[in-house]
Amino acid sequence: MKPRILKGFRDYLPMEMATRERIVDVLRDVFTKFGYLPLETPALEYEETLFGELGVDANKQIYRFRDLENNDIGLRFDLTVSLARVVAQYRNELVFPFRRWQIGKVWRYDKPKKGRLREFTQFDADIVGIDSVAADVEIIELLYDSFLRMGVEDFVIRINNRKLLSFLISFLEIKDEPIRVFRVLDKLEKVGRKPVKNELMGLEKKQAFDSAFETDAAMTLSEEQADLLLDFTGIEGNFNAVEEMLCDYFSVGTDCTECPGLREVFETLSFLRAREMNEKHLKWDLSLARGLDYYTGTVFEVILADKSAYGSVAGGGRYDNLVERFSNSRLPGVGVAVGIDRLIMALNSDKAGTPEPRDAVFIPFFERDLVAQYAKLAAELREKGIVAEIYPSCDASLGKQLKYADRAGFPLALIIGGNELARGIVNIKRLWTDFDAADKEIDAARGDIMDAVKSELFRFRKFKDSQRQ
RNA sequence: GGGGAAGUAGCUCAGAUGGUUAGAGCGCUGGUCUGUGGAACCAGAGGUCGUGGGUUCGACCCCCACCUUCCCUACCA
Structure with a gap:
């Protein structure tokens, strides 16, 4: 049909x-x-x-x-x-x-x-x-x-x-x-x-x-x-x-x-x-x-x-x-x-095609064994009122997951792999910036992640507002 | 409700006066690339050419009807 x-x-x-x-x-x-x-x-x-x-x-x-x-x-x-x-x-x-x-x-x-x-x-x-x-x-x-x-x-x-x-x-x-x-x-x-x-x-x-x-x-x-x-x-x-x-x-x-x-x-x-x-x-x-x-x-x-x-x-x-x-x-x-x-x-503001950028955070399901880490991080973010999404499968490559995040309009990806876990950090990737922007990704200590995400989202919002003009 | 134009891939469109197997760009899927999105290259999927009838040896192309969409007009949010 x-x-x-x-x-x-x-x-x-x-x-x-x-x-x-x-x-x-x-x-x-x-x-x-x-x-x-x-x-x-x-x-x-x-x-x-x-x-x-x-x-x-x-x-x-x-x-x-x-x-x-x-x-x-x-x-x-x-x-x-x-x-x-x-x-x-x-x-x-x-x-x-x-x-x-x-x-x-x-x-x-x-x-x-x-x-x-x-x-x-x-x-x-x-x-x-x-x-x-x-x-x-x-x-x-x-x-x-x-x-x-x-x-x-x-x-x-x-x-x-x-x-x-x-x-x-x-x-x-x-x-x-x-x-x-x-x-x-x-x-x-x-x-x-x-x-x-x-x-x-x-x-x-x-x-x-x-x-x-x-x-x-x-x-x-x-x-x-x-x-x-x-x-x-x-x-x-x-x-x-x-x-x-x-x-x-x-x-x-x-x-x-x-x-x-x-x-x-x-x-x-x-x-x-x-x-x-x-x-x-x-x-x-x-x-x-x-x-x-x-x-x-x-x-x-x-x-x-x-x-x-x-x-x-x-x-x-x-x-x-x-x-x-x-x-x-x-x-x-x-x-x-x-x-x-x-x-x-x-x-004329119902332009279809590109999703509206959202105040939301993407967490790749990078390594199977770290599932508890991702769940905990996401729960903390949501507790603070931030929309957080974990990729619903660990079978896709990191590149593919990031591609999804980009197309879905996420401004930030929070990446935790074995390296990050060992160093006690989270890798924050700015998906909203230009391709060749200088600091496309920054590291934040796991303990400071909430403040880091908040300031990153603030920065993104400011950028979005300036785009609106 | 009245008048005009147009329908070909998800989108934008090619397709000489009718002639084998219908094309492009973008998008999509996969790969190059299982620790990093946009770029590039390669491959692939996707069409009863709006629907039904007619003319013809043969129709995406011509004719008729219907359906749908868009523009003008009337009215409404």
Whole structure:
């Protein structure tokens, strides 16, 4: 049988796991420090739990099957719907505001391509039970912190608010379905102003309107409406500039009360400014709408400026009605999902082929009779928290064992043969240095071996860091 | 979902207008070298040429279908 893997699914080999774990560690650490609690839920849910708020397109992408007891089951599409279920189900046991993070695989029956898989891992974090945009801003701040800590250079968090867009649409007396208008606007950055304007006015019928809407009738904005709408989405700049231009556009002050959406935006901006984040990573983008139907207020996404072809590597927003599907209690929420696999692919750091150098020590099984020596040395190292591996056979030549150690990415080999044993020393071989490096191997007294290994590993780590630049 | 391109060794690819037994580089395995990894040299393994059908005396090459992958587009993480 040929070994095969499902389309849109992938394996992660050991050497590809290093960056993955680094990224997950950062996210887990940052969110935990802000008080978020871990949660885990099943990968399978009843179909009826999954269906509904996602939107027509998304519902079609749910993996589903009927089990042997005739239940209609689906694989989770994201982690947010399961969170809503959990929050509703345990609402009397949980403490609100409830902050939680969760990492897990999700499945979408979509057409796979570069940066998009059918099975992928999301890191998801949410705050449930709070209305205030202070919560929205906290999530954004956490994203900002996380990406900085991961060492990602060119990330940009785009932010907008759906209430503002809805307000604008009624303000301009536009009759078309708001979500449809959002989606057309959403591609402004990609295709430019002219095509978008034509599409809004129904001059250019996009065949792309296939599945998402029952109707693919042309849109009906007047030229004046389209222009005003596009002028509006053209508003950009730093937070102060955006605020000023919004006041101008609607002829209001920042204390305006007639439009909740607008006031929410002003409040969000003021909270954002209070966080002292570098604005080069943040962009209020009035064309951003996001595709999922359940978002009701703030929406945001993270893109990597130089890797925009991969799409967003994280996305989220406020969903005030999601929990109401399961419970009468009103539990608004805001959250974000980070696409771990896509992030790794976009960072292009999952280079296969060479194993990531490890902080690990290799002990050749050199002489059959010295097996107790090797075992003891390895045990001492592990006791000190150092990964130590003994070659699992004494039949291979020393050269062959060292070749293995080299290819497996060990920086150090600790060699003990008859000579070393007699002299009470250990021969330390630096496998990470260049071929013709001066001191490729050094001897350390058996009694000093722990300190010697530690300083050798330190030296290696320093070298590795300098390589990273 | 819509449009385009391509599938030959583990990887990157050669293979004139159809003609015996399908090649290279890298990688892999072994040896030169049972007390020292990367280099060099030598040898070896590895292919139903994506799959199935058709045209032909004869197909890796031409035709059709399917499968898979990649690019553009729509959408998402």
